[in-house]
Structures are given as structure tokens and as C-alpha cells.
Amino acid sequence: MSAPLEQTLYRRRTHRSFSAQPVSLHDLAVLLGTVFGPAEFIDGFEYGALIRRTSPSGGARQELDAYLATPNVTGVPAGLFHYNAREHSMELLGEGFTHTEAGALCAHQEGTEQAAFIVFVVAAWERMRVKYRHPRAYRVSHLNAGHLGQTFALAATALGLGPFQTAAFDDTAVEARLQLDSTTHNTLYALAAGHPTPGTPADTADLNAFRQTTLRHGQPGRRDD
Structure with a gap:
């Protein structure tokens, strides 16, 4: 994963069409370690090492x-x-998972039934409540999920993979499938990747x-910018 940062930033795209080529364990390991693994351990004083x-x-x-479907x-x-x-290991929760099931869990969105793997980002609320006992901590967790999603997209792009992310999934079904207690753990985000289908046309415009795009229904040419 040695692509220059500027190239990676401008190459990043949301991909929804994937080939049948599997993602290698090496690339998955690098991606998980880069996004979800520890960069270092720090002294959290009264909270211990963080x-x-x-x-x-x-x-x-x-x-x-990170919980994975592979x-x-x-x-x-x-x-x-x-x-x-x-x-830096993967703990098996259950054998068997198909693209059809991925589609069912994620509202049959385009790409979910082709992606090589899906990462469900799950919040373990007790870790947050230990330090932050006010409701705004819930908002912070959603912001944190967004940070991880962007790092995931950039890291996947640098590895030559096509990423996408979504918040459209069946929370209850996902958490049941992951064997989670929905009162203590909640799924906030779904991140996925695979090898993009070769020859997919770029969705560019000038x-x-x-300038001619309508952002308000019934008012051509009206924009908010």
C-alpha cells in the first residue's frame, strides 16, 4: 500500500459493480490492520492504556x-x-455466508450481492459510557464511524480495491446474525469492497x-450554493 496520498484521494470512488475475483487474505489483513488495528498504545492516565x-x-x-462477512x-x-x-486475528462467529444473504441484510442495494466482503461497524456502548455519560456521546460515535469509513475507503483504494459504504441495512437482522445483544451493541455502518468490474464507465460530468442541475423539485436552475 504505497500509492501517494494525493493519487489515492483523487482515485477514490464509490464502486457498486464487482468482478468474481476474490480479495486476497493479504489485502484483507492489511486493510483491517490499517483501519481497525492499533497504530500505537497511549497512556490514558486514569483510564489506563488506550x-x-x-x-x-x-x-x-x-x-x-469490525465484524466481517466474507x-x-x-x-x-x-x-x-x-x-x-x-x-490482529479473525474470530469465527459462524460458518457460511452468501452474496444473497448480504443483499438481504443490506436492502438489496446494488453492489452488496457482489462485494468480496462486508465490514459491519459495531458500537460497544459501555466503552464510551465509562468516560462519557451524556447523550452527546451517541453523536460522537456516529462521527467516529464516519472517520473509519473514510479511512477504509482510502486504504481500499490504495490496495487497488473498490470500496463502498452504506447505512442502509436491517439493524435487527444484522445484530442477530452477528450474535449481538442489541441493547449493548449496535451496528452503525456497513463498509464493503471488492475488485471493481473491468471497463466500468466513469460517472463524470463537466x-x-x-450548473444546469436542479436541486429543488419544480424549480429548474435553483441551487443552494
Whole structure:
């Protein structure tokens, strides 16, 4: 993963069409370690040693965990896993997982039934409540999920993969499938990737097309910018 940052930033795209080529275990491991693994351990004083990741996290609580569905990863059986960030390992939760099930869990969105793997970002609320006992901490967790999503998209792009992210999924069904207690753990985000389908046309437009775009129904040419 040595692509220059500027190239990676401008190459990043949301992909929804993937080939049948599996993602290698090596690339998955690099991606998980880069996004969800510890960059270093820091002294949290009264809270003990804390993990710092490559993305910001309010109070370094790292309340967000990665749970994986792996329908098409080389060397990894199709199934559901928890990523153990401290050990950089995948803990098997259950065998068997298909693209059809991925589509059912994620509202049959385009791409979910083709992606090589899906990462469900899950909040373990107790880690946040230990330090922050006010309701705004809930908002911070959603912001933290967004930080991880952007790092995921950039890291996947640098590895030559096509990423996408979504908040459209069946919370109850996902958490049941991951064997989670929905009162203590909630799924906030779904991140996925695979090898983009070769020859997919770029969805580009010019400035003139942007100027003529209608953002308000029934009012052509009206824009908010």
C-alpha cells in the first residue's frame, strides 16, 4: 500500500459493480490492520492504556469494532467473523455466508450481492459510557464511524480495491446474525469492497452540467450554493 496520498484521494470512488475475483487474505489483513488495528498504545492516565488508530476517536475510547462477512476472500471460509484488533486475528462467529444473504441484510442495494466482503461497524456502548455519560456521546460515535469509513475507503483504494459504504441495512437482522445483544451493541455502518468490474464507465460530468442541475423539485436552475 504505497500509492501517494494525493493519487489515492483523487482515485477514490464509490464502486457498486464487482468482478468474481476474490480479495486476497493479504489485502484483507492489511486493510483491517490499517483501519481497525492499533497504530500505537497511549497512556490514558486514569483510564489506563488506550489504543490510537489511524482515524480520530473521541477520547480514544475505540468503541467501534469490525465484524466481517466474507463471501469471497481467498483462504477464508465464507462466514461471519469478529476482528480482534489487539491480536490482529479473525474470530469465527459462524460458518457460511452468501452474496444473497448480504443483499438481504443490506436492502438489496446494488453492489452488496457482489462485494468480496462486508465490514459491519459495531458500537460497544459501555466503552464510551465509562468516560462519557451524556447523550452527546451517541453523536460522537456516529462521527467516529464516519472517520473509519473514510479511512477504509482510502486504504481500499490504495490496495487497488473498490470500496463502498452504506447505512442502509436491517439493524435487527444484522445484530442477530452477528450474535449481538442489541441493547449493548449496535451496528452503525456497513463498509464493503471488492475488485471493481473491468471497463466500468466513469460517472463524470463537466461544470456546465453541474450548473444546469436542479436541486429543488419544480424549480429548474435553483441551487443552494
